[in-house]
Amino acid sequence: METSVSLPLEQDLLDDVVAKDKDYAFLHGIIMRTRQDPNSSEVICYAPHVLLPSPVPKRLFQQAVDVQKDFNLLLHGVTHDSDFITSSLKSAIQVDEFTRKLYEIYEEVYVNGTPAQPIQLALLRADYMFDAARGKETPADEMKLRQIEINTIASSFAGLGSQVSDLHRYNLRNLCESKKAASLSENRALSGLAQGLVEAWKLYKCDRAAILFLIEDVSQNIFDQRWLEYEIHKINPTIHTMRRKFSDVINRAKTEGDKLVIDGYEIAIVYFRYGYMPNQYVSEKEWEARLMVEKSRAIKCPSISYHLAGTKKVQQELSRVGAVERFQKYFSDGEAAVKRIRETFAGLYTLDMGSEGDATVKMALTDPDKYVLKPQREGGGNNIFGKDITSTLKDIGEDERRAEYILMDRIQPAIVSNYQIRCWTTTELIDMVSELGIFGAIICLLRTKNTGFDDGGVAAGAAVLDSPYLV
Template sequence: MPAQWEEVLRDGDLIEYLQEIAKDTAFLHGVLMRTKETPNSPEVASYVPLTLFPTRVPSVVFTQALRVQTHFNRLVDLVSQNASFLEESLASTIKVDDFTARLFNLYKQIQQEGRAQPIVLGLNRSDYMLDQSPDGGTSLKQIEINTIAVGGAGHAILTPDVHRHILKVANLLEERNLILDNNPAEGFAKGLVKAWELYGSESAVVMFLVEDLQRNIYDQRFVENELWKKNIPVIRRRFGDVCRTGYLDQSRRLFVQGKEISIVYFRNGYMPQNYTSEQSWDARLMMERSLAVKCPDISTHLAGTKKVQQELARAGVLERFFPDEPETVAQIRATFSGLYTLDMGEEGDKTVAMALANPDQYVLKPQREGGGNNIYGQEICEVLEKVKNSSERTAYILMDKIQPVQVKNYLIRPGGSVTLNDCVWELGVYGAYVRNGENMVFNESVGHLMRTKSSEHADGGLSAGITALDNPLLF
């Protein structure tokens, strides 16, 4: 760390001044989220938690993450098309995980009926940390890949200017010039626009399927506004709206409140609590059966499950999807951490024993999205002791716990005190792709998202106030 940087970190008066600058600048640039108390009110909002300074990241690691993203886009798409692989991978999980089973049954119904729409749109994000080995070496390791309701693409546009201003006030001008421009919302919109054009109806609208509680609406608005700039109309609707007013015509075109839907962009539907009734599941089935492009469709949703991630890490599996591309396989596999099955049998028994013997070396992951679901430390033992002799254990996978490189930073949170923390960072890379039948017509890495949290927290996200928005400062 440069000497001037360390000097700034120790200057208490300057830090106190800069944190006020940071809060005001976040407001000025619209880095906002509605409050927990009034999630649906446009009258009350606060700034999203953010770091006071950007975090130094090795440029070689950043470049690696960006370059491999188009390969991950292809991998997710190939997995979504491989019915036998999805069925084999999820066979044990769907016996014990009711939510995944409901999704899988829906998938099987669509498979039997035949897909109405050959256009596939994927907007995903692959998340990484920098793992530090006992000998001091470091390597980029994937935490997970998210294929549904990926957040942060709007807020990621804004944080570069916030940090640029803070660094300017702190007289860290050289570092200020290293902050990267970043616009994943525009990249997501490129994918949405391409899919809308292929759908082929200028009067059809893009529907954001949103949650009942909409704290994170401003982040989503950036993607929405990019579409409006292209004169593509957007509506925001909930499951209840689709249940009450949605229908398919004879051509399986989807209509909601009288509007033809070209794309259903799922910002909801990724957690069991999103489905508040059987009518919610009926609405999901109707949307999946429709001619509308789904982002993601049900097969791509399943391709993002933790169990599929674990199966892809098995020896020889990536070669199944890229039989003539050893370099692609090597680039993807280089990011994999250790992933282990908990299926019934000898292999799963070994995983259980391994986890119980050294729980602090692993993370136990259920088949859930949205953050805050993972299990760590002694709690792993408590969970596994209950299910180790039962098929219920197959609802989880086990993953090596990444030992992330620690950095010093200040975390700015609404209502929280600001102190110098030992922190760990997480880098997300956004990908967008469109396939029309057998032809991949768009495939890009479209931006990044940096998040940082105090090292005392094992899990948690932006909405919980634990993770803070950040920017990579490449060196």
């Protein structure tokens, strides 16, 4: 696919628009702390992003937006179905300690107990690629929307991503592409997520209670989170927000009855921007803190059931014949919703011990380039591709550790040429692939009829921030 401005740009023009782009990014908060000094706001740089919006087929963008509400409701259904969660994760939790520890909290609070807080809030980001099986030659109308995953915890870049649409509008105007600039769609991801947090805060029904952001020890991406704080305050300036690390929660949070209290504040919502990777639980104390939070009356974003519903294993189990259908009652147009959801699925295969898993191994070893091997991990950089699939599966052999993974069809995404703007790096035209992230928010009441709402916005970003230009 080509962006519509003719590329490459002449060097003088490029230098000019890039200089303007960088200053705009600074002045509009598309910034990050630096890798060298990740806990200091004394040194910052613009966040890595592309100069121009990437072309996204309108049809596929609309499909992704339209199916978001279905996915919100599907996950709502999954979180209410402990049999489904338990049977889906049965094999993985035997070999994956991290998932097991999450599951144990889930079991204690939701399966064997009654949670103190029936309200759940989830801020999701469903990620997609556009499958272009015929490479660069693939026309837009042959491309297919393929879901990579749904993130149910710490979905990031709504804050920075929302500003990137405006930056791209500005850049296009500087390239005399004002018609195109005017046609860029507005990105409402940030306001949607803030609205989700504020609505949940209201349902907690305590004006003095705060929203606690559980943050990383190393906060390079702090400004993405600050945007969300500011947006919350735009809606309601009286809501107290606070940023606390796991160590703060461990040392100073306590429960009074079932209320969660820290530093004199009752907590209405614990919004997790951390706690999704094993190395973030350095000792048993982090697990104890997570359990205390889960048991408390604070609304969790996400609850541990949504966290588990976002695992790769649950994603794979949902792709089985009949699995999405199991949740049909949650949709107003049951069969049609199931079809919309299924249409976004890539092939997903179990690696559980047994004949089905054996067949998956055989398939993967025959043509490893056609697949991605995925462990139960979040945060990028954990997946296994190509030859490494062969060596990993051979290493594991007949061991039960195989069930830590699932296998997925590898998407051949459309390639787009664009300029990457990265700190300390020369800006050159390079080939890239895009991943589209659609945000969704859902508030639900456990064990009562669902009262959900959703809001779809968009941001993209594993590597760099982008905005879609619909073609």
